[in-house]
Amino acid sequence: MRRPWRFAAEASALLVAAVVAFPLYWMVLSAFKPAGEIESDAPRPWTLAPSFDAFRRVFGQQEFGRYFLNSLVVAGTVVIASALIAFLAATAVTRFRFRFRTTLLIMFLVAQMVPVEALTIPLFFLMRDLGQLNTLGSLILPHIAFSLPFAIWMLRGFVKAVPEALEEAAYLDGASRARFLWQILFPLVLPGLVATSVFSFISTWNDFLFAKSFIISDTSRSTLPMALLVFYKPDDPDWGGVMAASTVMTVPVLVFFVLVQRRLVSGLGGAVKD
Amino acid sequence: MTATARARTGTPWIYLAPALVVLAGLLVYPVYQLGLISVLEYTQAQVSGGQPTSFQGLGNYAELFGDTEFWRVLVATVVFAAACVVSTLAVGCALAVLLTRVRAVPRLALMLAALGAWATPAVTGSTVWLLLFDPDFGPVNRVLGLGDHSWTYGRYSAFALVLLEVVWCSFPFVMVTVYAGIRAVPAEVLEAAALDGASQWRTWRSVLAPMLRPILVVVTIQSVIWDFKVFTQIYVMTGGGGIAGQNLVLNVYAYQKAFASSQYSLGSAIGVVMLLILLAVTLGYLRLLRRQGEEL
Numbered sequence A: 001m002r003r004p005w006r007f008a009a010e011a012s013a014l015l016v017a018a019v020v021a022f023p024l025y026w027m028v029l030s031a032f033k034p035a036g037e038i039e040s041d042a043p044r045p046w047t048l049a050p051s052f053d054a055f056r057r058v059f060g061q062q063e064f065g066r067y068f069l070n071s072l073v074v075a076g077t078v079v080i081a082s083a084l085i086a087f088l089a090a091t092a093v094t095r096f097r098f099r100f101r102t103t104l105l106i107m108f109l110v111a112q113m114v115p116v117e118a119l120t121i122p123l124f125f126l127m128r129d130l131g132q133l134n135t136l137g138s139l140i141l142p143h144i145a146f147s148l149p150f151a152i153w154m155l156r157g158f159v160k161a162v163p164e165a166l167e168e169a170a171y172l173d174g175a176s177r178a179r180f181l182w183q184i185l186f187p188l189v190l191p192g193l194v195a196t197s198v199f200s201f202i203s204t205w206n207d208f209l210f211a212k213s214f215i216i217s218d219t220s221r222s223t224l225p226m227a228l229l230v231f232y233k234p235d236d237p238d239w240g241g242v243m244a245a246s247t248v249m250t251v252p253v254l255v256f257f258v259l260v261q262r263r264l265v266s267g268l269g270g271a272v273k274d
Numbered sequence B: 001m002t003a004t005a006r007a008r009t010g011t012p013w014i015y016l017a018p019a020l021v022v023l024a025g026l027l028v029y030p031v032y033q034l035g036l037i038s039v040l041e042y043t044q045a046q047v048s049g050g051q052p053t054s055f056q057g058l059g060n061y062a063e064l065f066g067d068t069e070f071w072r073v074l075v076a077t078v079v080f081a082a083a084c085v086v087s088t089l090a091v092g093c094a095l096a097v098l099l100t101r102v103r104a105v106p107r108l109a110l111m112l113a114a115l116g117a118w119a120t121p122a123v124t125g126s127t128v129w130l131l132l133f134d135p136d137f138g139p140v141n142r143v144l145g146l147g148d149h150s151w152t153y154g155r156y157s158a159f160a161l162v163l164l165e166v167v168w169c170s171f172p173f174v175m176v177t178v179y180a181g182i183r184a185v186p187a188e189v190l191e192a193a194a195l196d197g198a199s200q201w202r203t204w205r206s207v208l209a210p211m212l213r214p215i216l217v218v219v220t221i222q223s224v225i226w227d228f229k230v231f232t233q234i235y236v237m238t239g240g241g242g243i244a245g246q247n248l249v250l251n252v253y254a255y256q257k258a259f260a261s262s263q264y265s266l267g268s269a270i271g272v273v274m275l276l277i278l279l280a281v282t283l284g285y286l287r288l289l290r291r292q293g294e295e296l
Helices: A003-032 A053-061 A064-095 A101-113 A116-129 A137-161 A164-172 A177-206 A209-214 A224-231 A239-273 B003-038 B059-065 B068-100 B104-119 B122-132 B139-144 B155-184 B187-195 B200-228 B232-237 B250-260 B264-291
Strands: none
Touching: A003 A053, A003 A239, A003 B068, A003 B104, A003 B122, A053 A064, A053 A239, A064 A101, A064 A137, A064 A177, A064 A224, A064 A239, A064 B003, A101 A137, A101 B003, A101 B264, A116 A137, A116 A209, A116 B003, A116 B250, A116 B264, A137 A177, A137 A209, A137 B003, A164 A177, A177 A239, A209 A224, A209 B250, A224 A239, A224 B122, A239 B104, A239 B122, B003 B264, B059 B068, B059 B264, B068 B104, B068 B155, B068 B200, B068 B250, B104 B155, B122 B155, B122 B232, B155 B200, B155 B232, B187 B200, B200 B264, B232 B250, B250 B264
């Protein structure tokens, strides 16, 4: 490409990156600003007196640490459980030929399209009948179910990519089916599992509707999105508190993303190449 | 049939069992319940067991379809989702192409910024964007010199603000996926096109676009599904649906009907309508895949 064009392209890439990153920068900045500076008519994009007041307020006013832990437990359980279940199911639909296989695949695809939010009402009654309202189980169970179809659909490509010859060689060497599954196939599919788990982690960590609907009276079981909104009163929001809580809520996801970043890009590439 | 062969036919079902049990209990059964509640009389009295449930037939649907507010919300949902999908795809694809044209440092910067936006939880993103556009303390109004103009007061400016946030947090998925797709195109193919004297535009139109088509279909469908179901952003940014419900979309509308005014049957009927619309999209998608000859 000619020089001036590449320069223009690179300049605009950097500009777009700055615009996209700006809201996150402003969030962290506002979390560290002292109260007087946030509620000012002339907001400045820097602060000369960073303070931890907002964070202290967040962790002091409520059992914020507990909500953080609740969110972590829910998201962690969902990621591990759905990854294992989806791995088994994806193996079944790619490594075996059996009746209703295509029907099942189409059903998994259709299941992905079900608007989870529309099911809040029947799930609310289901959780009530199971005695799960106000427990973390009421968040874990539906989220496992809703991340499965997409996870199975995505893992299919990764399982398919492992050559059949490897499987035959393993059996010839006397490996049992279980041994092949967990010691050979599982490690090979791991990058795909990581890419898939990003989606289930995010949708669970972000979940607001189920937490709002199923955790109705026992606030000790609240998760972070609910806790954050305590600081956001539409008429008089505590912006410092909201931004500090937002920062605390966003950091774990960012860390998770940076850790799996490389695998995510190659994982998506692998899934779509198929 | 030998013993091992019989074991083989049973094995896939053993592997599938956990997934099928979970999906049957927490997806299929609730869908059935949703349909059931939508044809019953189901309000607070029935929930608490004070009154028996009674069969309403299509009465709830008749009530819903007779309500002008429902049609207004339906139209708003479709238009809003379409605007989100088009903007997200345009931004995502343009930036994916841009990523292939720059060297490592700008690429990394854009990639990291996009991953940051992607990773931001919807609730957090909503509150941050509200602060950015806050009439009193937000930087955007200062920079644009808008004084204390309120973005959430007018119907269209409120929808526009939510649209910006939605595009911000959903273009990264499109960008990363399309970028991965472009990178997966073998270099030899592009070299061959260049050797044959194809122009940049011609290469894009006749070589890249057809190879990327399956990916574009996937990201389009995913975007349609996600944007049609936007809940958190609308709920948080417009305070539960805006002034006098001017910013309601179907999802929030169903939630308000069910949990705010205890009309569970009407809420479920709205859910069924959403389900049917998305099902139609899915079937269209499946036909498209079939026509492309992809083997399931």
